Amino acid sequence: MVHRFPTAFLLVFGLSSATLADEAKKGAMYKSPGCECGEDYAYYLRDRGYQIKVFPTIDMDGLKKRNGISENIATCHTLIIGRYVVEGHVPAKYVERLLKEKPAIRGIALPGKPEGAPGVTGEKRQPFTIYEIGSQPGKVFAVD
Numbered sequence: 001m002v003h004r005f006p007t008a009f010l011l012v013f014g015l016s017s018a019t020l021a022d023e024a025k026k027g028a029m030y031k032s033p034g035c036e037c038g039e040d041y042a043y044y045l046r047d048r049g050y051q052i053k054v055f056p057t058i059d060m061d062g063l064k065k066r067n068g069i070s071e072n073i074a075t076c077h078t079l080i081i082g083r084y085v086v087e088g089h090v091p092a093k094y095v096e097r098l099l100k101e102k103p104a105i106r107g108i109a110l111p112g113k114p115e116g117a118p119g120v121t122g123e124k125r126q127p128f129t130i131y132e133i134g135s136q137p138g139k140v141f142a143v144d
Contacts, residue, residue: 038077106134
């Protein structure tokens with residue numbers, strides 16, 4: 001027996017999938033009031049289809065503590081996207097991987113402000129090491 005689904009069902013289902021994908025690309029960027037690189041990183045993500053709202057805040061230490069971000073990987077801005085935290089200037093392909101694979105971690109981080117990273121001026125001079133947040137300390141998520 002062949003099952004036939006009404007076209008309306010397929011259209012609704014397809015729209016629902018697209019809506020879910022769009023929702024996954026919405027995020028909130030929290031940054032120190034003087035942080036300009038957070039704005040640059042938000043523009044970088046927006047250029048890749050993300051919808052990022054930026055919120056300057058003076059409670060970055062509290063925000064980082066609540067989200068499991070240790071001092072050794074902390075930067076001046078933090079992105080909350082889906083159920084994850086993205087700390088620093090992580091390339092979009094790793095944010096996409098995080099959202100697609102949905103690992104059992106709090107998030108990912110690219111510590112510091114390495115030259116050539118998304119939203120940072122200069123040329124990339126060395127590989128970027130992106131770490132997991134909330135797993136074993138120092139566990140590598142990716143090297144770019």
